[in-house]
Amino acid sequence: MASALAGELTCVVCSDLYSSPVLLTCHHSFCLVCVRKLAKGLERRHKNTVENHDETTADVITCPQCGQETSLEEKVVDDLPRNFLLQNIVKGYLKDNGKEGRKMSVSEFEGKLALCDFCVGSSAAAMTCVECRLAYCSRCLPVVHPPRGNLARHTLRKPEVEEEERIRCPQHGETVTIYCSSCQTTICMQCDRSGRHRGHDRSDLTHACQATKGDLESSVRGLNERNSEIGNFVKRLSKACGTVQVNGLRLVEEVHQQCTELHQLIEQRERSMLGTVYREMEKKLCVFEDQITVYKGQQRKGEGLVQFSREALQEQDKAAFLQTVHSLIARVRETTEDRPALTFPTRPSFENLNLDLEDAKIQLEKIDLLDNNNVLSDSGVKLERKDSERSV
Template sequence: MSVVSRRSSILVPIKNIERELICPICKELFTHPLILPCQHSVCHKCVKELLLLNHEDSFSTDAGSESSLPGSPRSRVPSPSMERLDRLVRSGSISVPGWRRGSVTPRITTFPCPGCEHDIDLGERGISMLFRNFTLESIVERYRQAARAAVAIMCNMCKPPVQEATKSCMDCKASYCNECFKLFHPWGTPKAQHEYVGPTTNFRPKVLMCPEHEMEKVNMYCEVCRRPVCHLCKLGGSHANHKVTSMSSAYKILKEKLSKSIHYLISKEDQVRTQISELEVLINQTADNGALAERQANEHFERLFGILQEKKADMLRCIEQSKTRRLEGLRGQVDEYQGMLENSGLVGYAQEVLKETDQSCFVQTAKQLHIRIQKATESLRTFHPAADPTFDEFALMFPKRRAC
């Protein structure tokens, strides 16, 4: 029995994973997401908006008025990555092959990833070299269906009045009620062998195809580039000298790693709560001791006010800065560990990825997700408060007064 099935009682509802399904550019649910070389996903339309900036937006100094108009690409996507891209284009540090001054649509193939800000170079083939993230697309569709559970998917073939669909054909890419399905898929015909599922609007291809060799199925995994490849890529393509493994082996290894990481993250929930409680106690102690240190400093400097007034102000400032820094550190830890409790979205997303049965689709999604979950678990292994609640270094020492 798998780790996830053993923990089925704590599966995260799909409605809790929305923040994992938001495109970092348009801030909306992914639409036809593409996987960038850095393993982050971006909507197809958003990548096109980054790559197909027109001449007026990118190179004219008079483009300010147009970019502010409603409906323009910039007004729809007011993201830092877009602004950074504009700066790179204007400065000349971004590669714009095939563009010459005066051309209307410069073909940009290098742009900053909105997720990690690393420069992405798509080469001459541009978007066509990117895999479509079918696993993420399916999870988004499941989320949409969960969000609109009260809204039925209607039959695409009914004459009015239209009936509610009961199944969808993945080959015809259409939804049918029972009567229409029997009518359009009669027994004894090739259509009777079509694959059908429950009502859906997500008609993804049955297999993952290589974007470089469009007619070839991917059946291997390149360990150097961390992406699925076909046999032609290995024989004479860009992955000829790379180490590759079978898709089934990569699927098994990544699924096991992802399952173990999810199990670890879930199993540490009580530990996270305990550590948050400890941090809250430390915050109270730090605040109280900081206030006490301020009062003591005031008492000492009142006695020496005439000659040490300047030093008094310096020390109070240091205490305040130290208290602020420590409280910020400790509160930041609380936020960090609170975020672990809120990792239900990440965990739920990972659990949805584990439902992917297509090995190619799973492998292309699971690697980056496994890295994210590993980072989420690192701070659980070694717990150290960010600050010491004591302020002993600010205590003033006075020599004993001699008898008269």
């Protein structure tokens, strides 16, 4: 809660807690020092267009937050209305949370509320002059605002005292005591007597505060209800995150299990097909090896007969040669004519086994998760009141 409140109490220009916050026409608040710097930037921008003037002033200040312009034609930055409500809330916040991560104490903050209008480094003001409406540090006060002469009659006050003064009418300088509901502004008695608010709904500050506080409390209750709904919805979203993780991991496990079964089935079919190939290969090998054995036996027998015949041709005893040569010739001719046909007993290819997995591949490529078009939009999740009545 404290960190959320700190965001409301932080100036968007200096990114620090508001110090002497002033209101622009757009009702956005900024530190007085920050607005002074904005005005000085405009002064430097318009300096070349202003002639025969030692000092220049900016005509308008552009709000850094919304861009709306605040006219300064008839006033200076220090005349801008102070946001005392915001300033008091910042003081209370520092008193309650000053020890929680912040180095600036309440006294340091109150000293920072008013800065010296003459120091280059803008030192903390020690005194402010009610008549001059200027702040002085302890070094500049005796020099710029001496205690003698005409300035001796001016009223000097500490910045803390000045900041605790009641809001005064910017036109007449009197303390405001009346609230004009029609104009939604506080006015003084002179404003009321001038007739500018004649016919308007006017009341004293006490009744106006009670009425507007009631409106604010009613609005805050509505905002609290909305914040409560958002908080409950955030809890449901957090619970949904856990559900997403559980369901996602469950689906991951299911996908893994199903794909494992597919792998096992494919491996089973692979082993079956490989077994068929190995059995067919073994049959073919057995046939070829039997044929090889037969032909090798015939080859050895023929080679032996050839060698025997060559030895017979070398015989010198003519009678011995002629005694058995005719039977040898008959054996050679018989062996030559009795050779088997030189043909393969079977084909070495596996044309009888056709491997066609195209249909299976197509089916595998079709394996996917079913999509019910339940996809979250990239535009984000809209938080509506009816969302809180739905179940995850």
